[in-house]
Amino acid sequence: MELTGEQLKEAETQLKRYLPRSQQVYGFLMLRNRVRSDPVKIFVDSWPEFKVIVCKPQIEQESDLFKDIFFFAKDETILEETLRNPSVIDWNRYLCLGFDYRHRDLFEAVASEKDAPSKQLSVCHMMTLEDVSNLPFIDSSGISLSSLDESHVGLVNQMWKFGNNDGAFRMLRDMITHFPSCCVLDAEAKPVAWILVYSKCAMGVLYTLPEHRGKGYAKVLISTMSKRLHAEGYPVYCFIEEENTLSYSLFKSLGFTENPSYRAGWFEFNY
Structure with missing residues (x-):
């Protein structure tokens, strides 16, 4: 059955009991219940007690490759039945x-x-900042911070490792338009480093233009976004690809920790 209205809020409350394995769907529902975004249908196998919950975006074009369907399951047998439906x-x-x-x-x-x-496509560690007070002091004096806007989508899409295509452009536009973002501006008020928030409430798309690296911008952005998400009541977490040891070390140095019992995977089918 499809969830709507108050059912989505109740599902959010239930999912909190199953962290960290439910983090993706929990984070998604937290944002969805508070912020407008692209249409998504939420399905469960039963209600009010459910064993499987599925978040299924509305696909408008074949190039919407980044609109992933994602799952949380308490029972693999029910998950198998769901996948065969x-x-x-x-x-x-x-x-x-x-x-x-x-x-x-x-x-x-x-x-x-x-x-x-x-x-x-990728297998990721999930890293969480359990206590924002664990963030080390980071001096951001002299750094101009702002939020991204729709005029910056093309630049972010061009620089993102999964971007430079129409599907990524639409996803990034939705993220920048609806969800929190933070960027460092140069003297001409142009973004030179940025961080976004995915529809699952995870921080990501962290990037600094090559000519501006080595200035500590990434730490400033992560710290600033973490404090903002925490202040607004959202979970503070991110996904780090297993091979990305540099980012793993960066987030760890800022107080983020990994629960080794959970890894997130993304796969393409009929690619």
């Missing part, structure tokens, strides 16, 4: 699915049965 997952079209990496074998097995070739 054609009204929930259409295995005949392109899919980008995000899930707890421990379910990888199940997703790949069902995809194989459906003749849907799969490709791993």
Whole structure:
């Protein structure tokens, strides 16, 4: 069944009990229940007690490659039934699915049965700042901070490792338009470093233009965004790709910690 209205708020409350494994869906519902964004349908296997919850974005164009369907499951048997339900997952079209990496074998097995070739996009550590007071003091004097606006989408899309395409452009525009962002401005009021917030409330797309690196901008941005999210009642966390040891060390140095029991995976099917 699809959740609406007050059910979405109740689901948010329930998901909090299952952190960190429920963090993606929990963070998504926290933002969705407070901020307007692109339309998404939320499905559960039953209500009010549910074993599986699915967040399914509305796909408007075939190039919407970054609108991932993502899941939280308390019961893998029910998750398997959900994956086989054609009204929930259409295995005949392109899919980008995000899930707890421990379910990888199940997703790949069902995809194989459906003749849907799969490709791993990324596997990430989830790092959380449990206490904002753990942030070290970072001197931001002399640094001009602001928020990004729609005129900056093209620049961010061009520099993002997954960007420089129409699907990423639309996703980044939605993020910049609706969710918190922070950037460092140069003397001409142009962004030279930035950080955004994904629809799951995770910080990401952290980037500094090459000619402005080595000035500590990333630490300033992470610290500033962390304090803002905390002040507004949101979880403070991010996903770091397993091979990105530099970013892992950066966030760890700022007080973020990883729960090794959880990893997040994103896979393409019918790519």
